[in-house]
Amino acid sequence: MSTQIEIVLTPINREQYAVKSPPHNAGAIVEFFGVVREDEAGSAIQGIDYEAFRDMAEHQLQLLIQKAIGDHDLLDMLCVHRIGFVPVGAPSLYIRITSSHRAEAFAAMTEFIDKLKKLVPIWKHPIPKDQE
Protein backbone atom coordinates (compact mmCIF):
# COMPACT_ATOMS: atom_id res chain seq x y z
CA MET A 1 0.00 0.00 0.00
CA SER A 2 1.45 3.34 -1.00
CA THR A 3 -1.26 5.84 -0.22
CA GLN A 4 -0.38 9.37 -0.97
CA ILE A 5 -1.78 12.80 -1.34
CA GLU A 6 -0.12 15.78 -2.87
CA ILE A 7 -1.04 19.41 -3.40
CA VAL A 8 1.08 20.86 -6.17
CA LEU A 9 1.62 24.24 -7.79
CA THR A 10 2.88 22.77 -11.06
CA PRO A 11 1.13 20.78 -13.82
CA ILE A 12 -0.05 17.34 -12.80
CA ASN A 13 2.21 14.84 -14.49
CA ARG A 14 0.52 11.47 -14.36
CA GLU A 15 3.73 9.66 -15.29
CA GLN A 16 5.32 10.81 -12.07
CA TYR A 17 2.78 8.77 -10.15
CA ALA A 18 2.74 5.72 -12.42
CA VAL A 19 2.21 2.34 -10.78
CA LYS A 20 5.28 0.32 -11.71
CA SER A 21 3.62 -2.97 -10.88
CA PRO A 22 0.21 -3.13 -9.25
CA PRO A 23 -0.31 -5.51 -6.28
CA HIS A 24 -1.03 -9.04 -7.55
CA ASN A 25 -4.49 -9.03 -6.05
CA ALA A 26 -5.33 -5.88 -8.02
CA GLY A 27 -8.11 -6.36 -10.55
CA ALA A 28 -9.17 -2.77 -11.23
CA ILE A 29 -7.47 0.59 -11.48
CA VAL A 30 -9.74 3.61 -11.88
CA GLU A 31 -8.28 7.03 -12.61
CA PHE A 32 -10.04 10.36 -12.61
CA PHE A 33 -8.88 13.69 -13.99
CA GLY A 34 -10.89 16.80 -13.19
CA VAL A 35 -10.14 19.25 -15.99
CA VAL A 36 -10.74 23.03 -16.09
CA ARG A 37 -13.54 23.74 -18.57
CA GLU A 38 -13.60 26.67 -20.96
CA ASP A 39 -16.52 28.30 -19.20
CA GLU A 40 -17.45 28.86 -15.59
CA ALA A 41 -21.01 29.85 -14.72
CA GLY A 42 -21.64 30.69 -18.38
CA SER A 43 -18.63 32.99 -18.91
CA ALA A 44 -15.56 32.21 -21.00
CA ILE A 45 -12.46 31.86 -18.83
CA GLN A 46 -8.76 31.41 -19.41
CA GLY A 47 -8.40 29.31 -16.31
CA ILE A 48 -9.04 29.05 -12.60
CA ASP A 49 -6.85 30.30 -9.80
CA TYR A 50 -7.25 27.78 -6.97
CA GLU A 51 -6.79 29.04 -3.44
CA ALA A 52 -6.14 26.50 -0.70
CA PHE A 53 -5.72 26.31 3.04
CA ARG A 54 -2.98 23.92 2.19
CA ASP A 55 -2.16 22.19 5.48
CA MET A 56 -5.81 21.59 6.22
CA ALA A 57 -6.54 20.48 2.65
CA GLU A 58 -3.78 17.87 2.89
CA HIS A 59 -5.03 16.69 6.28
CA GLN A 60 -8.66 16.46 5.11
CA LEU A 61 -7.65 14.60 1.94
CA GLN A 62 -5.71 12.16 4.08
CA LEU A 63 -8.76 11.58 6.31
CA LEU A 64 -11.00 11.02 3.28
CA ILE A 65 -8.52 8.60 1.72
CA GLN A 66 -8.25 6.58 4.93
CA LYS A 67 -12.04 6.40 5.10
CA ALA A 68 -12.33 5.37 1.44
CA ILE A 69 -9.73 2.63 1.89
CA GLY A 70 -11.44 1.32 5.02
CA ASP A 71 -14.99 1.52 3.69
CA HIS A 72 -14.21 -0.08 0.32
CA ASP A 73 -11.27 -2.37 1.07
CA LEU A 74 -9.02 -0.63 -1.45
CA LEU A 75 -5.48 -1.73 -2.23
CA ASP A 76 -4.08 1.69 -3.05
CA MET A 77 -5.19 5.27 -3.49
CA LEU A 78 -3.58 8.49 -4.64
CA CYS A 79 -4.93 12.04 -4.88
CA VAL A 80 -3.15 15.04 -6.37
CA HIS A 81 -4.74 18.50 -6.42
CA ARG A 82 -3.13 21.33 -8.32
CA ILE A 83 -3.55 24.84 -6.91
CA GLY A 84 -2.61 28.30 -8.16
CA PHE A 85 -3.50 29.12 -11.75
CA VAL A 86 -4.68 26.15 -13.82
CA PRO A 87 -5.42 26.93 -17.49
CA VAL A 88 -8.46 25.64 -19.39
CA GLY A 89 -7.86 22.08 -20.57
CA ALA A 90 -5.41 21.19 -17.79
CA PRO A 91 -6.26 18.84 -14.92
CA SER A 92 -6.68 20.35 -11.47
CA LEU A 93 -7.38 17.00 -9.84
CA TYR A 94 -6.01 13.49 -10.34
CA ILE A 95 -7.21 10.49 -8.35
CA ARG A 96 -6.21 6.85 -8.75
CA ILE A 97 -7.80 3.93 -6.95
CA THR A 98 -6.62 0.33 -7.08
CA SER A 99 -8.84 -2.49 -5.84
CA SER A 100 -9.49 -6.17 -6.35
CA HIS A 101 -12.83 -5.61 -8.06
CA ARG A 102 -14.10 -2.70 -10.11
CA ALA A 103 -17.35 -2.07 -8.21
CA GLU A 104 -15.42 -1.08 -5.06
CA ALA A 105 -13.15 1.25 -7.00
CA PHE A 106 -16.02 3.08 -8.73
CA ALA A 107 -18.06 3.39 -5.53
CA ALA A 108 -15.05 4.69 -3.61
CA MET A 109 -14.16 7.14 -6.39
CA THR A 110 -17.56 8.80 -6.67
CA GLU A 111 -17.99 9.01 -2.89
CA PHE A 112 -14.51 10.43 -2.44
CA ILE A 113 -15.01 13.15 -5.07
CA ASP A 114 -18.37 14.12 -3.57
CA LYS A 115 -16.79 14.48 -0.13
CA LEU A 116 -13.74 16.30 -1.45
CA LYS A 117 -16.06 18.89 -2.98
CA LYS A 118 -17.71 19.46 0.40
CA LEU A 119 -14.83 19.20 2.85
CA VAL A 120 -11.44 20.02 1.36
CA PRO A 121 -10.66 23.73 1.82
CA ILE A 122 -9.88 24.76 -1.75
CA TRP A 123 -11.65 27.58 -3.58
CA LYS A 124 -11.96 28.67 -7.20
CA HIS A 125 -11.20 32.10 -8.56
CA PRO A 126 -12.10 31.95 -12.27
CA ILE A 127 -10.01 34.26 -14.45
CA PRO A 128 -12.11 35.77 -17.29
CA LYS A 129 -10.85 35.29 -20.80
CA ASP A 130 -10.47 39.00 -21.57
CA GLN A 131 -8.47 39.77 -18.42
CA GLU A 132 -4.69 40.07 -18.65
Next chain:
Amino acid sequence: MSTQIEIVLTPINREQYAVKSPPHNAGAIVEFFGVVREDEAGSAIQGIDYEAFRDMAEHQLQLLIQKAIGDHDLLDMLCVHRIGFVPVGAPSLYIRITSSHRAEAFAAMTEFIDKLKKLVPIWKHPIPKDQE
Protein backbone atom coordinates in the same frame (compact mmCIF):
# COMPACT_ATOMS: atom_id res chain seq x y z
CA MET B 1 -14.24 13.42 -31.19
CA SER B 2 -11.73 10.65 -31.79
CA THR B 3 -13.55 7.49 -30.80
CA GLN B 4 -11.55 4.36 -31.20
CA ILE B 5 -11.44 0.76 -30.30
CA GLU B 6 -8.53 -1.56 -30.58
CA ILE B 7 -7.94 -5.23 -29.93
CA VAL B 8 -4.25 -5.86 -29.44
CA LEU B 9 -1.97 -8.84 -28.94
CA THR B 10 0.74 -6.80 -27.21
CA PRO B 11 0.90 -5.05 -23.83
CA ILE B 12 -1.47 -2.10 -23.45
CA ASN B 13 0.65 1.01 -23.46
CA ARG B 14 -1.45 3.84 -22.09
CA GLU B 15 0.99 6.45 -23.38
CA GLN B 16 0.25 5.44 -26.93
CA TYR B 17 -3.33 6.59 -26.47
CA ALA B 18 -2.59 9.75 -24.46
CA VAL B 19 -4.89 12.72 -25.00
CA LYS B 20 -2.60 15.48 -26.20
CA SER B 21 -5.10 18.19 -25.37
CA PRO B 22 -8.63 17.36 -24.27
CA PRO B 23 -11.54 19.27 -25.89
CA HIS B 24 -12.06 22.61 -24.13
CA ASN B 25 -15.51 21.63 -22.93
CA ALA B 26 -14.00 18.56 -21.22
CA GLY B 27 -14.38 18.58 -17.44
CA ALA B 28 -13.80 14.94 -16.57
CA ILE B 29 -11.63 12.12 -17.85
CA VAL B 30 -12.22 8.70 -16.33
CA GLU B 31 -9.88 5.83 -17.10
CA PHE B 32 -10.30 2.18 -16.24
CA PHE B 33 -7.76 -0.62 -16.32
CA GLY B 34 -8.94 -4.17 -15.87
CA VAL B 35 -5.96 -6.10 -14.53
CA VAL B 36 -5.37 -9.87 -14.42
CA ARG B 37 -5.52 -11.01 -10.77
CA GLU B 38 -3.25 -13.63 -9.26
CA ASP B 39 -6.07 -16.09 -8.77
CA GLU B 40 -9.01 -17.19 -10.87
CA ALA B 41 -11.85 -19.08 -9.20
CA GLY B 42 -9.62 -19.68 -6.18
CA SER B 43 -6.61 -21.14 -8.01
CA ALA B 44 -3.24 -19.44 -8.45
CA ILE B 45 -2.61 -18.55 -12.09
CA GLN B 46 0.28 -17.15 -14.10
CA GLY B 47 -2.06 -15.35 -16.43
CA ILE B 48 -5.05 -15.61 -18.71
CA ASP B 49 -5.09 -16.55 -22.36
CA TYR B 50 -7.87 -14.47 -23.93
CA GLU B 51 -9.62 -15.92 -26.97
CA ALA B 52 -11.62 -13.57 -29.18
CA PHE B 53 -13.88 -13.65 -32.20
CA ARG B 54 -11.97 -10.58 -33.16
CA ASP B 55 -14.02 -9.03 -35.98
CA MET B 56 -17.21 -9.40 -34.01
CA ALA B 57 -15.59 -8.16 -30.79
CA GLU B 58 -14.47 -4.99 -32.57
CA HIS B 59 -17.89 -4.50 -34.10
CA GLN B 60 -19.70 -5.04 -30.80
CA LEU B 61 -17.33 -2.70 -28.96
CA GLN B 62 -18.00 -0.08 -31.61
CA LEU B 63 -21.77 -0.48 -31.15
CA LEU B 64 -21.44 -0.20 -27.36
CA ILE B 65 -19.25 2.89 -27.64
CA GLN B 66 -21.70 4.60 -30.00
CA LYS B 67 -24.51 3.83 -27.56
CA ALA B 68 -22.52 5.11 -24.57
CA ILE B 69 -21.66 8.34 -26.38
CA GLY B 70 -25.27 8.89 -27.42
CA ASP B 71 -26.82 7.96 -24.08
CA HIS B 72 -24.41 10.01 -21.98
CA ASP B 73 -23.42 12.86 -24.28
CA LEU B 74 -19.72 11.96 -24.10
CA LEU B 75 -16.97 13.96 -25.79
CA ASP B 76 -14.61 11.09 -26.44
CA MET B 77 -14.22 7.40 -25.72
CA LEU B 78 -11.54 4.80 -26.25
CA CYS B 79 -11.47 1.07 -25.51
CA VAL B 80 -8.49 -1.25 -25.90
CA HIS B 81 -8.73 -4.98 -25.13
CA ARG B 82 -5.64 -7.13 -25.09
CA ILE B 83 -6.04 -10.75 -26.18
CA GLY B 84 -3.70 -13.75 -26.22
CA PHE B 85 -1.71 -14.42 -23.05
CA VAL B 86 -1.88 -11.63 -20.45
CA PRO B 87 0.25 -12.21 -17.32
CA VAL B 88 -0.93 -11.53 -13.77
CA GLY B 89 -0.58 -7.83 -12.96
CA ALA B 90 -0.94 -6.64 -16.55
CA PRO B 91 -4.04 -4.86 -17.87
CA SER B 92 -6.27 -6.75 -20.29
CA LEU B 93 -8.67 -3.83 -20.71
CA TYR B 94 -8.22 -0.07 -20.92
CA ILE B 95 -11.12 2.34 -21.28
CA ARG B 96 -11.03 6.13 -21.32
CA ILE B 97 -14.06 8.38 -21.31
CA THR B 98 -14.03 12.17 -21.64
CA SER B 99 -17.11 14.21 -20.81
CA SER B 100 -18.12 17.67 -19.64
CA HIS B 101 -19.18 16.48 -16.21
CA ARG B 102 -18.00 13.56 -14.11
CA ALA B 103 -21.39 11.98 -13.40
CA GLU B 104 -21.90 11.19 -17.11
CA ALA B 105 -18.44 9.68 -17.42
CA PHE B 106 -18.85 7.38 -14.40
CA ALA B 107 -22.35 6.28 -15.41
CA ALA B 108 -21.20 5.58 -18.97
CA MET B 109 -18.13 3.70 -17.75
CA THR B 110 -19.93 1.29 -15.43
CA GLU B 111 -22.72 0.62 -17.94
CA PHE B 112 -20.21 0.06 -20.74
CA ILE B 113 -18.15 -2.43 -18.74
CA ASP B 114 -21.28 -4.34 -17.66
CA LYS B 115 -22.38 -4.63 -21.30
CA LEU B 116 -18.92 -5.51 -22.54
CA LYS B 117 -18.89 -8.42 -20.13
CA LYS B 118 -22.17 -9.69 -21.56
CA LEU B 119 -21.86 -8.98 -25.27
CA VAL B 120 -18.28 -8.79 -26.51
CA PRO B 121 -17.14 -12.23 -27.73
CA ILE B 122 -13.96 -12.69 -25.73
CA TRP B 123 -13.29 -15.67 -23.47
CA LYS B 124 -10.81 -16.45 -20.69
CA HIS B 125 -8.53 -19.46 -20.54
CA PRO B 126 -6.72 -19.18 -17.18
CA ILE B 127 -3.24 -20.70 -17.19
CA PRO B 128 -2.44 -22.39 -13.84
CA LYS B 129 0.68 -21.28 -12.05
CA ASP B 130 2.36 -24.67 -12.08
CA GLN B 131 1.85 -25.23 -15.79
CA GLU B 132 4.74 -24.57 -18.16
Next chain:
Amino acid sequence: MKVSVRFYAMSRDLAGASERELELPSGTTLSIALEQLFQDVPALKVLRTSSLFAVGLDYVSHDTVLEAGNVISFIPPVQGG
Protein backbone atom coordinates in the same frame (compact mmCIF):
# COMPACT_ATOMS: atom_id res chain seq x y z
CA MET C 1 -29.45 -24.44 -48.45
CA LYS C 2 -26.19 -24.60 -46.56
CA VAL C 3 -25.26 -22.48 -43.55
CA SER C 4 -22.23 -22.85 -41.37
CA VAL C 5 -21.92 -22.64 -37.60
CA ARG C 6 -18.71 -21.45 -35.97
CA PHE C 7 -17.81 -22.40 -32.42
CA TYR C 8 -15.77 -20.55 -29.83
CA ALA C 9 -14.32 -21.38 -26.41
CA MET C 10 -16.54 -23.89 -24.58
CA SER C 11 -18.81 -24.41 -27.58
CA ARG C 12 -15.78 -25.38 -29.66
CA ASP C 13 -14.62 -27.81 -26.98
CA LEU C 14 -18.05 -29.43 -26.81
CA ALA C 15 -18.52 -29.53 -30.58
CA GLY C 16 -15.05 -30.95 -31.04
CA ALA C 17 -14.60 -28.66 -34.04
CA SER C 18 -14.45 -24.97 -34.79
CA GLU C 19 -16.98 -25.09 -37.61
CA ARG C 20 -19.81 -27.27 -38.86
CA GLU C 21 -22.12 -27.13 -41.85
CA LEU C 22 -25.87 -27.52 -41.68
CA GLU C 23 -28.10 -28.45 -44.63
CA LEU C 24 -31.48 -26.77 -44.12
CA PRO C 25 -34.67 -26.06 -46.09
CA SER C 26 -34.67 -22.48 -47.34
CA GLY C 27 -36.58 -20.09 -45.08
CA THR C 28 -35.46 -21.90 -41.93
CA THR C 29 -35.28 -19.81 -38.76
CA LEU C 30 -32.33 -19.82 -36.40
CA SER C 31 -34.52 -21.61 -33.89
CA ILE C 32 -35.11 -24.55 -36.25
CA ALA C 33 -31.46 -24.61 -37.28
CA LEU C 34 -30.42 -24.87 -33.64
CA GLU C 35 -32.82 -27.77 -33.11
CA GLN C 36 -31.02 -29.60 -35.86
CA LEU C 37 -27.61 -28.65 -34.48
CA PHE C 38 -28.48 -29.92 -30.99
CA GLN C 39 -29.76 -33.14 -32.53
CA ASP C 40 -26.51 -33.58 -34.50
CA VAL C 41 -24.27 -32.58 -31.55
CA PRO C 42 -26.14 -33.27 -28.28
CA ALA C 43 -23.13 -32.21 -26.15
CA LEU C 44 -23.88 -28.59 -27.09
CA LYS C 45 -27.27 -28.69 -25.38
CA VAL C 46 -25.75 -27.69 -22.02
CA LEU C 47 -25.02 -24.26 -23.53
CA ARG C 48 -28.48 -23.88 -25.03
CA THR C 49 -29.94 -21.30 -22.64
CA SER C 50 -26.74 -19.49 -21.68
CA SER C 51 -25.44 -18.83 -25.21
CA LEU C 52 -26.10 -16.07 -27.71
CA PHE C 53 -26.07 -16.43 -31.48
CA ALA C 54 -24.81 -14.13 -34.20
CA VAL C 55 -25.13 -14.04 -37.96
CA GLY C 56 -22.06 -12.32 -39.32
CA LEU C 57 -20.99 -9.83 -36.64
CA ASP C 58 -24.41 -9.09 -35.15
CA TYR C 59 -26.45 -10.87 -32.53
CA VAL C 60 -29.74 -12.19 -33.85
CA SER C 61 -32.93 -13.48 -32.25
CA HIS C 62 -34.15 -17.05 -32.56
CA ASP C 63 -36.88 -16.11 -35.05
CA THR C 64 -34.39 -14.73 -37.58
CA VAL C 65 -34.85 -16.29 -41.02
CA LEU C 66 -31.56 -17.65 -42.30
CA GLU C 67 -30.20 -17.30 -45.80
CA ALA C 68 -27.96 -19.60 -47.78
CA GLY C 69 -24.33 -19.05 -46.90
CA ASN C 70 -25.03 -17.45 -43.52
CA VAL C 71 -22.30 -17.86 -40.95
CA ILE C 72 -23.84 -18.45 -37.54
CA SER C 73 -21.62 -17.93 -34.51
CA PHE C 74 -22.31 -19.95 -31.40
CA ILE C 75 -21.33 -17.55 -28.60
CA PRO C 76 -21.08 -19.21 -25.18
CA PRO C 77 -21.13 -16.85 -22.14
CA VAL C 78 -18.47 -14.22 -22.79
CA GLN C 79 -15.76 -13.35 -20.30
CA GLY C 80 -13.98 -10.27 -21.58
CA GLY C 81 -12.53 -7.48 -19.51
Next chain:
Amino acid sequence: MKVSVRFYAMSRDLAGASERELELPSGTTLSIALEQLFQDVPALKVLRTSSLFAVGLDYVSHDTVLEAGNVISFIPPVQGG
Protein backbone atom coordinates in the same frame (compact mmCIF):
# COMPACT_ATOMS: atom_id res chain seq x y z
CA MET D 1 -8.32 34.59 26.48
CA LYS D 2 -7.31 35.35 22.92
CA VAL D 3 -8.18 33.23 19.89
CA SER D 4 -7.63 34.11 16.27
CA VAL D 5 -9.88 33.61 13.28
CA ARG D 6 -8.45 33.06 9.80
CA PHE D 7 -10.42 33.87 6.69
CA TYR D 8 -10.29 32.32 3.25
CA ALA D 9 -11.77 33.14 -0.15
CA MET D 10 -15.15 34.86 0.22
CA SER D 11 -14.87 35.11 4.01
CA ARG D 12 -11.57 36.98 3.59
CA ASP D 13 -13.16 39.35 1.06
CA LEU D 14 -16.06 40.07 3.39
CA ALA D 15 -13.88 40.41 6.49
CA GLY D 16 -11.48 42.66 4.62
CA ALA D 17 -8.59 40.85 6.31
CA SER D 18 -7.07 37.40 6.41
CA GLU D 19 -7.00 37.18 10.19
CA ARG D 20 -8.68 38.72 13.22
CA GLU D 21 -8.24 38.32 16.96
CA LEU D 22 -11.08 37.76 19.38
CA GLU D 23 -10.88 38.40 23.13
CA LEU D 24 -13.20 35.92 24.87
CA PRO D 25 -13.92 34.65 28.39
CA SER D 26 -12.24 31.33 28.96
CA GLY D 27 -14.51 28.35 28.38
CA THR D 28 -16.27 30.06 25.49
CA THR D 29 -17.77 27.78 22.84
CA LEU D 30 -17.29 28.26 19.10
CA SER D 31 -20.95 29.22 18.92
CA ILE D 32 -20.48 32.16 21.33
CA ALA D 33 -17.24 33.19 19.63
CA LEU D 34 -19.03 33.33 16.29
CA GLU D 35 -21.76 35.50 17.76
CA GLN D 36 -19.09 37.98 18.76
CA LEU D 37 -17.41 37.73 15.36
CA PHE D 38 -20.67 38.41 13.51
CA GLN D 39 -21.30 41.38 15.80
CA ASP D 40 -17.82 42.77 15.10
CA VAL D 41 -18.00 42.05 11.35
CA PRO D 42 -21.66 41.96 10.28
CA ALA D 43 -20.73 41.47 6.61
CA LEU D 44 -19.74 37.87 7.43
CA LYS D 45 -23.30 36.97 8.45
CA VAL D 46 -24.24 36.06 4.87
CA LEU D 47 -21.88 33.08 5.17
CA ARG D 48 -23.20 32.00 8.56
CA THR D 49 -25.22 28.92 7.53
CA SER D 50 -23.18 27.87 4.51
CA SER D 51 -19.75 27.89 6.17
CA LEU D 52 -17.87 25.31 8.19
CA PHE D 53 -15.40 26.00 10.97
CA ALA D 54 -12.14 24.35 11.91
CA VAL D 55 -9.82 24.55 14.88
CA GLY D 56 -6.35 23.76 13.66
CA LEU D 57 -6.78 21.35 10.74
CA ASP D 58 -10.00 19.67 11.88
CA TYR D 59 -13.62 20.66 11.48
CA VAL D 60 -15.35 21.28 14.80
CA SER D 61 -18.97 21.61 15.87
CA HIS D 62 -20.49 24.78 17.24
CA ASP D 63 -20.49 23.46 20.82
CA THR D 64 -16.71 22.97 20.90
CA VAL D 65 -15.11 24.70 23.88
CA LEU D 66 -12.27 26.92 22.72
CA GLU D 67 -8.87 27.26 24.36
CA ALA D 68 -6.53 30.23 24.53
CA GLY D 69 -4.45 30.48 21.38
CA ASN D 70 -6.84 28.41 19.24
CA VAL D 71 -6.75 29.22 15.55
CA ILE D 72 -10.26 29.08 14.14
CA SER D 73 -10.62 28.84 10.37
CA PHE D 74 -13.68 30.31 8.72
CA ILE D 75 -14.31 27.96 5.78
CA PRO D 76 -16.82 29.29 3.24
CA PRO D 77 -18.31 26.71 0.83
CA VAL D 78 -15.38 24.88 -0.73
CA GLN D 79 -14.94 24.43 -4.48
CA GLY D 80 -12.09 22.02 -4.99
CA GLY D 81 -11.77 19.48 -7.75
